[in-house]
Amino acid sequence: xxxxxxxxxxxxxxxxxxxxxxxxxxxxxxxxxxxxxxxxxxxxxxxxxxxxxxxxxxxxxxxxxxxxxxxxxxxxxxxxxxxxxxxxxxxxxxxxxxxxxxxxxxxxxxxxxxxxxxxxxxxxxxxxxxxxxxxxxxxxxxxxxxxxxxxxxxxxxxxxxxxxxxxxxxxxxxxxxxxxxxxxxxxxxxxxxxxxxxxxxxxxxxxxxxxxxxxxx
Amino acid sequence: xxxxxxxxxxxxxxxxxxxxxxxxxxxxxxxxxxxxxxxxxxxxxxxxxxxxxxxxxxxxxxxxxxxxxxxxxxxxxxxxxxxxxxxxxxxxxxxxxxxxxxxxxxxxxxxxxxxxxxxxxxxxxxxxxxxxxxxxxxxxxxxxxxxxxxxxxxxxxxxxxxxxxxxxxxxxxxxxxxxxxxxxxxxxxxxxxxxxxxxxxxxxxxxxxxxxxxxxx
Numbered sequence: 001x002x003x004x005x006x007x008x009x010x011x012x013x014x015x016x017x018x019x020x021x022x023x024x025x026x027x028x029x030x031x032x033x034x035x036x037x038x039x040x041x042x043x044x045x046x047x048x049x050x051x052x053x054x055x056x057x058x059x060x061x062x063x064x065x066x067x068x069x070x071x072x073x074x075x076x077x078x079x080x081x082x083x084x085x086x087x088x089x090x091x092x093x094x095x096x097x098x099x100x101x102x103x104x105x106x107x108x109x110x111x112x113x114x115x116x117x118x119x120x121x122x123x124x125x126x127x128x129x130x131x132x133x134x135x136x137x138x139x140x141x142x143x144x145x146x147x148x149x150x151x152x153x154x155x156x157x158x159x160x161x162x163x164x165x166x167x168x169x170x171x172x173x174x175x176x177x178x179x180x181x182x183x184x185x186x187x188x189x190x191x192x193x194x195x196x197x198x199x200x201x202x203x204x205x206x207x208x209x210x211x212x213x214x215x216x217x
Numbered sequence: 218x219x220x221x222x223x224x225x226x227x228x229x230x231x232x233x234x235x236x237x238x239x240x241x242x243x244x245x246x247x248x249x250x251x252x253x254x255x256x257x258x259x260x261x262x263x264x265x266x267x268x269x270x271x272x273x274x275x276x277x278x279x280x281x282x283x284x285x286x287x288x289x290x291x292x293x294x295x296x297x298x299x300x301x302x303x304x305x306x307x308x309x310x311x312x313x314x315x316x317x318x319x320x321x322x323x324x325x326x327x328x329x330x331x332x333x334x335x336x337x338x339x340x341x342x343x344x345x346x347x348x349x350x351x352x353x354x355x356x357x358x359x360x361x362x363x364x365x366x367x368x369x370x371x372x373x374x375x376x377x378x379x380x381x382x383x384x385x386x387x388x389x390x391x392x393x394x395x396x397x398x399x400x401x402x403x404x405x406x407x408x409x410x411x412x413x414x415x416x417x418x419x420x421x422x423x424x425x426x427x428x429x430x431x432x433x434x
Contacts, residue, residue, distance in 0.1 A: 046263035160424040164415035174395025175388035198381035206423035
């Protein structure tokens with residue numbers, strides 16, 4: 001699972017240095033970010049306006065520009081926050097788990113909780129593909145890097161099968177993503193236990209019927 | 218894998234009846250759809266304009282309105298086309314395959330070919346989440362319905378493990394989706410054979426090392 005490595009994180013915009021240094025400045029910036037998260041999730045990036053963001057944040061429209069240059073900039077900052085928070089959440093729960101097979105269940109459950117409780121930020125991340133494709137790609141690559149490290153280690157320890165670790169990372173990320181969309185995002189609740197159990201069994205043992213010896217590729 | 222069932226397909230807009238009945242009318246409509254596919258994929262739905270679509274289609278701007286009421290309508294028609302074509306492609310290759318485990322490999326390979334050759338339509342489908350979330354959801358539900366039917370049949374035949382079939386369908390769709398994004402969509406080529414082999418082994422046998430007896434859940 002991903003480590004947070006601040007040195008690889010995209011730099012915050014110049015606005016942070018310009019206006020965000022005082023405590024009060026940080027509080028205003030956070031209010032703008034919270035409002036933007038709501039507005040982007042409800043209206044979508046392209047329909048959203050800076051006027052609506054400042055209205056909800058309860059600040060004058062001109063105040064926005066003390067912190068962010070444009071609608072794109074606050075959007076990108078939200079995506080970076082989401083990416084960082086998701087990687088930290090996954091890292092925290094999976095790092096202490098010694099067996100990769102247990103880490104897969106815990107990682108899936110943590111991801112689904114994240115989608116449930118950070119629903120707005122998750123919408124923003126998905127729309128990022130159409131606002132800033134490079135940043136969208138960066139997020140998935142960073143997420144996959146941590147996943148690949150965990151898989152390689154588990155392969156070296158003989159806990160899991162030797163497979164292309166990047167292929168496995170993207171396949172499992174995709175599976176979690178779609179389960180999150182179908183149950184957590186559409187229905188606004190965690191999937192039933194039998195859904196989580198089925199997915200974990202699929203990850204660990206595959207479709208082949210129980211008792212059938214697993215053949216190599 | 219999905220069956221095409223025309224009776225469940227969303228109805229085409231009234232424009233089809235109004236102007237699309239003659240052969241020449243159909244040809245113009247197809248030119249507009251081809252142009253729209255290009256424009257939406259390049260510029261995104263929100264930046265695209267009807268003027269740009271008609272310019273590329275080589276027709277007067279007014280002609281657009283003989284076929285479609287608005288930018289939203291031609292966008293939705295493209296999504297319905299993509300959804301139908303993808304389900305038909307999967308159905309055609311998987312229907313004659315008797316063992317579900319072989320069908321999984323063929324289905325994955327067919328999906329990756331589809332993303333490679335219908336790249337623009339695939340972009341349109343993903344942006345649909347932000348243009349018409351209901352239609353986006355309809356597409357994934359239709360795709361999953363066919364998948365679930367195939368999985369249930371294979372479970373009844375003892376070819377695959379008894380699991381929640383909808384959970385398995387969404388997990389495997391998600392895995393294929395993310396492999397398609399990482400290799401086919403980003404790199405504009407099919408993934409290396411070892412990636413496909415690793416994903417198929419993961420689907421069939423899971424992460425548990427070869428030789429370890431698969432335990433139930």
